[in-house]
């Protein structure tokens with residue numbers, strides 16, 4: 001069974017990070033929230049594997065700063 | 070012209086029971102002549118079990134209420150002898166459109182699977198649905214079957230005793246007493262029986278109001294289901310447009326929680342809303358307007374000794390997904406054969422507890438689906454609305470997002486996985502016909518498989534021989550042997566054989582699979598019959 005890949009997996013992390021922020025540039029809070037929601041759905045569909053998605057949800061919920069779930 | 074739902078069908082008449090010196094004892098009394106009570110009574114009468122139906126009213130459902138009936142209930146109605154009038158009158162539809170804000174985001178075609186006698190669903194006013202059930206009941210009565218219906222008979226007390234139930238019934242001539250060996254309470258979501266017995270009805274209340282307007286219009290809207298999220302004519306709310314027979318259209322507008330119901334129902338408030346939705350030039354007449362709220366809840370147990378609850382009395386769901394009447398008919402489908410075996414002394418009373426097991430399982434499935442639809446239609450938090458809107462926005466361009474759109478998941482039959490009545494399964498046979506599943510229809514030798522199943526235990530043998538008749542502890546099992554030659558379309562093979570060369574299915578009287586094998590083994594069949602009747 002596949003697991004959530006939590007080791008560094010993106011080539012050019014600074015580039016990606018800048019692109020992520022640039023995508024949000026000039027958006028209101030509500031527009032950014034909507035964009036994030038669309039992005040999550042697109043990425044989740046791309047991953048597809050239900051077990052990996054569950055791991056990702058748990059990892060996000062339990063990361064430092066998010067431990068309420 | 071008076072409407073069907075304004076016409077008394079079974080007005081109060083004094084019965085001999087009211088003049089008896091002692092309360093008359095009946096084998097089975099059904100409270101409520103809604104769709105579920107009528108279904109129960111027809112099923113019992115067909116099996117020659119005497120049944121008395123009591124209803125405080127004498128007409129069919131006031132206004133339409135349910136409009137969408139799914140394939141499994143239609144198959145049950147075929148077994149009850151009244152599928153044809155429903156399907157002949159009903160509107161068959163397959164296409165739907167979803168709108169978000171001012172635009173159509175996508176359309177879909179549900180393309181039903183080939184090789185089934187009945188369509189995936191039909192739309193039909195609940196008053197027709199009840200009328201055809203009522204006519205079927207009268208037809209059985211005319212054939213001499215032991216069934217009676219009494220209008221204007223309001224049950225006002227229910228007292229369970231050790232081996233019977235005592236009832237007080239109020240009538241225009243005053244109250245009288247009755248007794249019954251078994252009581253089936255089909256007295257609706259507000260079930261007075263439940264209240265009189267002090268039983269719970271726990272679940273979730275949805276703080277929302279919906280306006281239903283059934284309108285008659287000649288406009289040529291297509292026969293499709295149109296669903297709007299946040300449309301300009303009903304901001305931040307949803308709307309539904311769906312066709313029924315006789316040029317009647319169901320319009321369902323979400324109104325929110327803080328409203329004045331009496332005000333909203335007035336034609337001068339309803340008509341402008343409808344004009345905003347349909348366009349200024351469309352002419353229509355209001356047939357029926359009502360405002361409803363809903364809850365998703367069920368009783369903890371559906372069987373309380375000799376009192377058994379079915380339909381809305383036992384469980385209630387939101388209308389999104391058309392699971393109310395559809396699941397209620399599956400209740401009585403499940404119950405009646407068990408009750409008959411118990412009444413005939415062929416199965417222990419504990420068989421009735423499996424009604425509870427199987428239909429609570431079904432109710433939980435329906436409540437889960439219906440709650441999820443409601444949460445999508447009416448997001449309960451800001452983030453839930455963000456995801457909902459994101460799904461709708463993406464669905465316009467991307468196919469992947471469309472399965473997330475939930476404007477009601479239409480009722481599909483329940484498979485009783487893990488039921489105590491299930492016997493052995495055989496590896497390699499198709500998953501969809503595993504033990505606990507309702508039989509899947511298929512065209513066989515010029516007819517339909519489902520028309521040959523039901524009302525008794527049967528051994529369905531494919532490409533192998535089984536005895537034409539078998540008996541186990543007083544219960545008959547009828548053999549039905551089919552072969553590849555009876556299966557021109559290959560559907561039987563797909564649905565019942567898979568990769569196996571042959572198969573033997575033990576079918577219950579409600580057309581559900583009890584057990585299956587790839588070859589006939591008499592000892593195993595006898596054991597499975599005992600398991601399926603609670604005798605193991």
Ligand SMILES: Cc1cc2nc3c(=O)[nH]c(=O)nc-3n(C[C@H](O)[C@H](O)[C@H](O)COP(=O)(O)OP(=O)(O)OC[C@H]3O[C@@H](n4cnc5c(N)ncnc54)[C@H](O)[C@@H]3O)c2cc1C
Pocket residue numbers: 100101102103104105106123124125126130134135136137138195222223224225255256257258260261262281361379380381382388390391392393394395396397
């Ligand atoms: C807006 C709306 C849309 C719906 N759409 C659908 C749909 O598309 N598909 C679907 O499957 N379901 C739908 N439903 C649900 C469906 O209408 C109900 O599930 C169905 O009517 C339940 O049938 P019932 O026989 O259990 O109860 P009811 O239809 O409520 O019948 C109960 C009967 O009991 C009688 N009664 C009550 N108390 C007594 C008493 N003390 N003595 C004697 N008689 C009594 C009443 O007179 C009544 O006739 C919808 C419901 C609503 C409100």
